Amino acid sequence: MNSVIVFSFVLLVVCSDVLSTPKAAFYIDNGLDQTAIDREMTKTEKREMELEILNLLGLPSRPKRVTKSLKKSAPKFLLDIYKSFMEEDSDDRHSRRERSADLNLSGEEQIAIDASDVIMTFESINHHVSSVRHERGKRLWFNVSEMPVAEDVLGAELRIFQKDTNSPRRANIVYTVTVYDLINTNSGESELEYISAVNTTGSFTGWLGLNLTACLPTWVAFPDSNKGLYLSVHPVDKPGREIRPEDIGLTTVKGEDETQPFIVAFLKATDYVEPPKRRARDVSSKRRVKKSDYASIMSAPGTSRICKMHTLYISFKDLQWQDWIIAPDGYSAYYCYGECNFPLNSHMNATNHAIVQTLVHLMNPIRYPKPYCAPTKLSPISVLFFLDDTNVVLKKYKKMSVKSCGCH
Numbered sequence: 001m002n003s004v005i006v007f008s009f010v011l012l013v014v015c016s017d018v019l020s021t022p023k024a025a026f027y028i029d030n031g032l033d034q035t036a037i038d039r040e041m042t043k044t045e046k047r048e049m050e051l052e053i054l055n056l057l058g059l060p061s062r063p064k065r066v067t068k069s070l071k072k073s074a075p076k077f078l079l080d081i082y083k084s085f086m087e088e089d090s091d092d093r094h095s096r097r098e099r100s101a102d103l104n105l106s107g108e109e110q111i112a113i114d115a116s117d118v119i120m121t122f123e124s125i126n127h128h129v130s131s132v133r134h135e136r137g138k139r140l141w142f143n144v145s146e147m148p149v150a151e152d153v154l155g156a157e158l159r160i161f162q163k164d165t166n167s168p169r170r171a172n173i174v175y176t177v178t179v180y181d182l183i184n185t186n187s188g189e190s191e192l193e194y195i196s197a198v199n200t201t202g203s204f205t206g207w208l209g210l211n212l213t214a215c216l217p218t219w220v221a222f223p224d225s226n227k228g229l230y231l232s233v234h235p236v237d238k239p240g241r242e243i244r245p246e247d248i249g250l251t252t253v254k255g256e257d258e259t260q261p262f263i264v265a266f267l268k269a270t271d272y273v274e275p276p277k278r279r280a281r282d283v284s285s286k287r288r289v290k291k292s293d294y295a296s297i298m299s300a301p302g303t304s305r306i307c308k309m310h311t312l313y314i315s316f317k318d319l320q321w322q323d324w325i326i327a328p329d330g331y332s333a334y335y336c337y338g339e340c341n342f343p344l345n346s347h348m349n350a351t352n353h354a355i356v357q358t359l360v361h362l363m364n365p366i367r368y369p370k371p372y373c374a375p376t377k378l379s380p381i382s383v384l385f386f387l388d389d390t391n392v393v394l395k396k397y398k399k400m401s402v403k404s405c406g407c408h
Contacts, residue, residue: 050062050319053314053319056397057383057395057397058395058397062321062324063324063385063386063387063388064324064388069257070326071257071258072123072257072258072260073123073159073161073257073258073259073260073261073262074121074122074123074260074262074264074392075121075326075384075386075392076258077121077159077262077264078119078121078264078326078384078392078393078394079326079327079384081113081119081394082326082327082382082384082394084113085382106209108155109155109157109209112154112155112266113266115154115266115268116154116266116267116268116396117151117267117268117269117395117396117398118148118151118267118268118269118393118394118395118396119264119265119266119267119393119394119395120146120147120264120265120267120387120391120392120393120394121262121263121264121265121391121392121393122142122143122144122147122262122263122264122265122390122391123142123260123262123390123391124140124141124142124252124253124260124261124262125141125142125143125390126141126253135230136232136242136243136244137230137231137232137233137242137244137245138230138231138244138245138250138252138253139182139228139229139230139231140158140228140229140230140231140252140253140261141226141227141228141229142226142228142229142262142263143390143391144216144219144220144226144263144265145220145223146387146388146391147216147220147265147267148267149220149221151267151268151269152267152268152269153213153216153217153220153265153266153267153268154266154267154268155211155213155265155266156211156212156213156216156263156264156265156266157209157210157211157212157213157263157264158179158209158210158212158229158261158262158263159207159208159209159261159262159263159264160177160207160208160210160231160250160251160252160261161206161207161208161250161251161255161259161260161261162200162204162205162206162207162208162248162249162250162251163205163249163251163259164202164203164204164205164249165202165247165248165249167202169202170202170203170247170248171201171202171203172201172202172203173201173202173235174199174200174201174235174236174237175199175200175201175202175233175234175235175236175243175248176197176198176199176233176234176235176236176239177197177198177199177200177208177210177231177232177233177245177250178194178196178197178231178232178233178234179195179196179197179210179212179229179230179231179232180192180193180194180195180229180230180231180232181193181195181215181227181229181230182227182228182229182230183227184227190227190230192230192232195210195211195212195214195215195229196210196211196212196214197210198210199236200248202248202249205249208250212229212263216263216265231245231250231252233245233247233248233250305338305339306338306339307336307337307338307339307340307373307405307406307407308336308337308338308373308405309334309335309336309402309404309405310334310335310336310337311332311334312332312333312334312335313330313331313332313333314330314331314333315329315330316328316329316330317329317330318330324385324386325383325384325385326384326385326386326392327383327384328381328383331381331400331401332401333400333401333402334401334402334403335402336373336374336375336402336405336406337373338373338405339370339373340354340358340370340371340372340373340407341358341370342358342359342361342362343358349376349404349405349406349407350371350406350407354371354406354407354408357369357370357371358370358371358407371407371408372407372408373405373406373407373408374405374406374407374408375402375403375404375405375406376403376404376405376406376408377402377403377404378398378399378400378401378402378403379399379400379401379403380396380397380398380399380400380401381396381397381400381401382394382395382396382397383395383397
């Protein structure tokens with residue numbers, strides 16, 4: 001095991017306060033192909049490292065432990081989308097098309113997925129706060145309070161599952177499934193405001209999608225306006241005859257976990273603003289990686305001195321975050337390290353400015369520094385996690401993994 005990989009192992013374990021084996025420490029190669037502890041980390045250092053990674057992920061704190069099954073409809077839907085991202089990265093376009101077909105995604109939905117920075121799902125909750133006269137349809141309510149107000153909504157839809165009832169009488173009949181926003185009136189009763197509709201047949205089995213882009217931003221901006229949805233079904237040729245959604249096999253409240261209705265929102269992050277840095281409680285050298293520690297690691301046998309990309313893997317599983325992070329188990333972050341000495345070869349990806357700066361440095365090394373080794377290309381990663389018991393998030397994090405290094 002070379003020293004670079006051993007150094008990266010530090011970041012696998014330092015963030016967990018409950019780990020006892022292996023110890024949270026900085027590890028180096030002792031020159032005999034063995035790993036040796038260079039310095040153990042304190043609990044304070046481990047906690048600070050955990051907070052920094054959570055801050056990097058845009059989370060104010062570690063989400064609570066979740067025991068929800070991945071067989072439920074919402075997390076399973078996002079897990080399938082996450083897998084399609086992985087297949088896209090591996091250029092497996094055929095598998096991605098097959099997965100999109102299994103999810104019954106329209107072209108517009110696929111465009112929204114590709115353009116989204118964040119995809120969130122919200123499970124239905126039995127929270128009826130209003131009544132509708134003579135109703136035969138179903139009322140659904142979703143808690144969307146965890147959705148960020150600052151995000152732009154690219155699209156949102158209600159996904160509801162339909163199963164063929166095997167009724168010969170209904171098999172060939174076309175039905176319209178309509179979703180309404182429940183609006184409270186001054187009298188305390190509810191009015192229905194049309195949102196969207198979709199047609200289906202009595203013999204259809206699969207997921208139906210109803211567009212909710214018109215009402216979701218209002219619910220988020222004005223939480224008191226969220227009185228829920230009203231789902232209505234009627235034959236196309238008899239618009240005045242409302243039937244129960246269950247009559248055509250729609251799963252509304254009662255049903256298996258994998259067929260429960262949910263809302264999915266496709267969000268685009270607004271212009272990024274650098275979050276304020278937390279003030280460190282102690283900035284002494286005891287709270288940081290000593291420069292001498294880093295120098296000893298990087299000067300160990302087998303460490304290359306030329307600017308290039310090195311292995312660095314961040315393991316969410318070893319942080320014991322697997323109870324709320326669904327996927328991945330971790331990711332290859334990589335990092336750039338090495339010297340940019342004259343002459344700068346083509347494989348060092350040196351900029352023209354770096355070449356000139358190297359020549360000037362040779363003439364006056366005290367006044368002019370050498371170019372530095374830094375990433376020239378970064379790629380995003382996608383992380384799927386439980387935000388709480390009812391919300392699942394698939395988020396793309398930009399510039400998280402180094403793809404190439406060079407001299408700048």
